[in-house]
Amino acid sequence: MLASTAGALVDTAVLGRHATATLAAFALTMAVYTPATATVAGALRGVMPFTAAHDDDPDALLPVVRDGLWLAIATGLLGALAVAGVPLIGLASGVPHRTLSELGVFPHLMAASVLVASVGNAATATLVGLGRSGLVMRAGMSGTAAAVVLSPALVNGVGPLDGLGLPGAGIAMLTAAAISAAVAHTGLRRCAVLAGRPLGPGTPRVRAVVALAGxxxxxxxxxxxxxxxxxxxxxxxxxxxxxxxxxxxxxxxxxxxxxxxxxxxxxxxxxxxxxxxxxxxxxxxxxxxxxxxxxxxxxxxxxxxxxxxxxxxxxxxxxxxxxxxxxxxxxxxxxxxxxxxxxxxxxxxxxxxxxxxxxxxxxxxxxxxxxxxxxxxxxxxxxxxxxxxxxxxxxxxxxxxxxxxxxxxxxxxxxxxxxxxx
Structure with missing residues (x-):
């Protein structure tokens, strides 16, 4: 968690040195993205006690994992819609046109990042419930390392290659979220209690997902x-x-x-x-x-x-x-x-x-x-x-x-x- 916080500061520092207007557009998007991702993560914490209750029973644990994934998809889509609406939110809030014009595809990249991160959070919530915090740390550190390397390279460019500015930061953050989610789900599949079992979402069990949401x-x-x-x-x-x-x-x-x-x-x-x-x-x-x-x-x-x-x-x-x-x-x-x-x-x-x-x-x-x-x-x-x-x-x-x-x-x-x- 500390590493993820430090990784977010890297994007702020890189964009601040790139251009003030770019940093303003980044800050506007993050004002919606941060509470959206925190809200999704908060919702998925409800999976942890159900996971912990079945840490030694794979037959009972597997449905909980799948239900948690469906909850992640549902809440992640809502969060993604909120972030994708940043241009409209900024327009309605009286944000200067110069800042809005800098947004480009960045809110859409961050909306995708919300959804990817929510799927990753489903895995990390399960791992925490199983007491496998080391795997959670590995996933978080992998994503942070990717963000620290990619953000400066994609925003400012490398050698003869020009930087992408704000879209580069969005690509870096989306890639970091994808890497973190992939590592978390790989670690989950390798847990002894779930080894060899299909962890896809399967058919949604609406009542069970609602119980988790409760x-x-x-x-x-x-x-x-x-x-x-x-x-x-x-x-x-x-x-x-x-x-x-x-x-x-x-x-x-x-x-x-x-x-x-x-x-x-x-x-x-x-x-x-x-x-x-x-x-x-x-x-x-x-x-x-x-x-x-x-x-x-x-x-x-x-x-x-x-x-x-x-x-x-x-x-x-x-x-x-x-x-x-x-x-x-x-x-x-x-x-x-x-x-x-x-x-x-x-x-x-x-x-x-x-x-x-x-x-x-x-x-x-x-x-x-x-x-x-x-x-x-x-x-x-x-x-x-x-x-x-x-x-x-x-x-x-x-x-x-x-x-x-x-x-x-x-x-x-x-x-x-x-x-x-x-």
């Missing part, structure tokens, strides 16, 4: 809520001045980088919960999720500590504006607290995924981030970025309480708690 779609909606409210926060910061807007944007990028570790740990918790879930062992389920919370907290504190120590050279990679750097440095302790609370709520949220009960997470996000969205602009007008990030910290803290409470109550319904159960 777990995955609340997760997808949760992702959309988070992206939408973060957009509101960006607007609130932009209303102050460009320096504060830049400082906020960089701070959000840093939190996203650190938060990736918590998401990885949360997903890895799901197959650890599965055996206890089968046995209706409430104590074991809760212990596995608590272990995930401790691990995620340790990972976030480690990465955050490195960031705090190397804050000056790290920030110099993002901006040369001294005023923006000073603003970020002042916010850094608050930013790290926001990441810590976000990490904890995420792990308890994945605990709910593991027990196949994702609607409470959606409700918690709708309430906490809904209140944050309403308060963001007036709070920022009164107290600047500090007030905005304090509000975000408050919302995340409420989410920790809400997610942990929901998980504790819902996990208690799994069976009769044993002696010493919390």
């Amino acid at each position: 777990i995955g779609l609340p997760l997808a909606a949760t992702v959309l809520i988070k992206f939408a409210v973060l957009g509101v926060l960006a607007v609130a910061a932009a209303r102050i001045d460009p320096v504060h807007a830049a400082a906020h944007s960089i701070s959000v990028s840093l939190t996203g980088l650190v938060f990736t570790a918590a998401v990885a740990v949360g997903q890895a918790t799901i197959p650890l919960v599965a055996p206890h879930l089968k046995a209706k062992d409430v104590r074991g389920v809760r212990a596995a999720v608590r272990a995930g919370a401790v691990t995620a907290l340790g990972a976030v504190l480690l990465i955050g500590g490195v960031l705090a120590v190397l804050r000056v050279p790290v920030l110099s990679l993002f901006t040369h504006d001294a005023a923006a750097r000073d603003q970020i440095l002042a916010l850094l302790p608050l930013v790290l607290l926001v990441v810590v609370t976000d990490a904890l709520q995420a792990v308890f949220g994945f605990g709910l995924v593991a027990i196949r009960d994702t609607v409470p997470s959606l409700l918690a996000f709708a309430v906490c981030y809904g209140l944050l969205a309403l308060a963001a602009v007036p709070l920022t007008a009164r107290g600047g970025l500090t007030a905005l990030w304090l509000a975000l910290l408050g919302a995340n803290t409420l989410l920790v309480v809400g997610q942990a409470t929901f998980f504790h109550r819902r996990s208690g319904r799994l069976g009769v708690p044993g002696p010493g159960t919390d």
